[in-house]
Amino acid sequence: MTQQAPPPDAATASPEPEGEAAAPATPGRGPLERLRDPSFWANWAVVVALVVLVVVFGTLSDVFLTAGNIDAILVASAILIVVTVGQTYVIVTSGIDLSIGSVVTLASVVLGYAFANAWGIAAAVGIGLLAGLLAGLINGIIIAKGKITDFVVTLGMLSVASGAALVLSDGRPVQVQTRFLLELAAGSIGPLRYMIVVAIVVAGIAHVALFHMRFGTHLLATGGSAEVARAMGVNVARMKIAAYTISGFLAGIAGVMLTARVGAAEPVAAVALLLSSVAAVVLGGVSLFGGRGTVVGPVVGAVLLTALVNGLTLLGVSQFYQPIAVGSVVILSALLTRWQT
Amino acid sequence: MNDPPPQPPEASGYQVTLDVVDISKAFGNVVALRNASIQARAGEVTAIVGDNGAGKSTLIKCVCGVYQPDSGDVLIEGKRTEFASPEDSRRSGIETVYQDLALVEDLTIWENLFLNRERTKGVGPLKFLDKTVMRTEAEEMLARLQVHIPTVRARVRRLSGGQRQAVSIARAAGWGSRIVIMDEPTAALGVRETGRVEELIERLRSDGLAVLVISHNFEQVMRISQHVWVMRQGRVTTGMRTQDTTARDLVAFITGAHDAGGNGNAGAQ
Helix, strand or coil, X not given: CCCCCCCHHHCCCCCCCXXXXXXCCCXXXXXXXXXXXXXXXXXXXXXXXXXXXXXXXXXXXXXXXXXXXXXHHHHHHXXXXXXXXXXXXXXXXXXXXXXXHXXXXXXXXXXXXXXXXXXXXXXXXXXXXXXXXXXXXHHHHHHHCCCCCHHHHHHHHHHHHHHHHHHHHCCCCEECCCHHHHHXXXXXXXXXXXXXXXXXXXXXXXXXXXXXXXXXXXXXXXHHCHHHHHHCCCCHHHHHHHHHHHHHHHHHHHHHHHHHHHCEECCCCCHHHHHHHHXXXXXXXXXXXXXXXXXXXXXXXXXXXXXXXHHHHHXXXXXXXXXXXXXXXXXXXXXXXXXXX | CCCCCCCCHHHCCCCEEEEEEEEEEEECCEEEEEEEEEEXXXXXXXXXXXXXXXXXXXXXXXXXXCXXXXXXXXXXXXXXXXXXXXXXXXXXXXXXXXXXXXXXXXCEHHHHHCCCCCCEEEECCEEEECHHHHHHHHHHHHHHCCCCCCCCCCEHHHCCHHHHHHHHHHHHHCCCCCXXXXXXXXXXXXXXXXXXXXXXXXXXXXXXXXXXXXXXXXXXXHHHCCEEEEEECCEEEEEEEHHHCCXXXXXXXXXXXXXXXXXXXXXXX
């Protein structure tokens, strides 16, 4: 990230994914020239990568592009999408939420515990969501008010939440089978499965809040430069607390979805979910320094990661190679962001 | 303690917009301001000069609500005010152009101009940004000060130093403000860009704003200001009409060479 001021003639808008794309650049700048601009590729890297991936796997495998498999990919990516949206909000404020995976587990286990203790399913889901929200709120308050590094606080919360999940469940999974969760896992509105609907609704609201409401602008300003935001009267601490609380709440929703999918609340830390959420955010072109990003990018990133694993499985590549592939894609995409402007 | 320097008679035709009376501020054992008093008038550029650590920045931070003075008063158009935060001072019509923390680089120009003052439309708690209105008004804010920037949709990151400063000043001037405070507005700029920013300052002045400028550049102070206050070791040691002094005299006041006999001896020997 260079801070140097480019010459004045560079002051033209470039194509960017988040709604400013409509801005005409310099008159006479045609689509061809745009394609030659490395920053165009950097901004749209994740979409390009997904297209390449679909073409490659579609050619190599007969099954990959069938309706059934696409449906499977989307359903499998739904939980990751919800978690990734939360991670995006935190990273946009130049933080990071390492506790995200274990808060998913905690929410799921709290739901299972309440259900096992004869709470109704509505109340059980409610308290699961509340557990996620509270974990995020605590993260946010300690980071914003206690002025402790996000990394340390959320790493601590990672441990606390997975420990609490173990204590509460006594280390054993709890069967949670109700019509509501079964319906959530398997039901659909028309061709759209409920899991996907939830992911789309979450991503849609997050997008509108980030780019069409004051809240989003203040969130981006907080991440871009907390000092400037503060000088302009933005309540920076409140913005950070909000971001972590949203992340925790979305982890709670993901916990409910996970419980529905597995049919049980398991106290196994969802570490893969944490890694994948950060990976999807990076793939989606969100700056890890905060201040800029989209919701659409990370969502496509989450689908891409899921499709990658799905495709490799279809091609019979050993599971052991999959983390290597995922990791390489993430590092490559992070390299691409160097050309972002 | 020092008395506030007497006002030179030729200033009386202008209305005093900002009157800082005997303010003191200490940080622990470090006294940053001792009974400092200054005035700034509408339609004038008022300069504050002084060595590093003389208390200039602390003084203006007390005026714009970043710090709260331990004692003394800040009067805006004769009314005593107390600012608990920069928000408060902004509401009273005081805008500040900060030296390096003025704009969020990753936001667009119009987003910066409207940061924390966003225009929204909608009902009840569901309020959405009115981007069209904000973009149009942003263009008008810049056009009014003849700031030329290709598009208000550009990110600030893509602007030159001079363009950034112009945007910051336009923001400060564009909100019905009466007092605009600038901390080293041209410190990081080249000669040509400095010239443009000085033109902007002159435009604000002729629009009837009270402009308060901290500057290390004495030539610039001589060029753009009508009144100058000298600070030394947390005190305002002297104040004078700029036309009655010279850059050399200012240096002498700042170092204390001119100051042995006390203060208020308005320059121009």
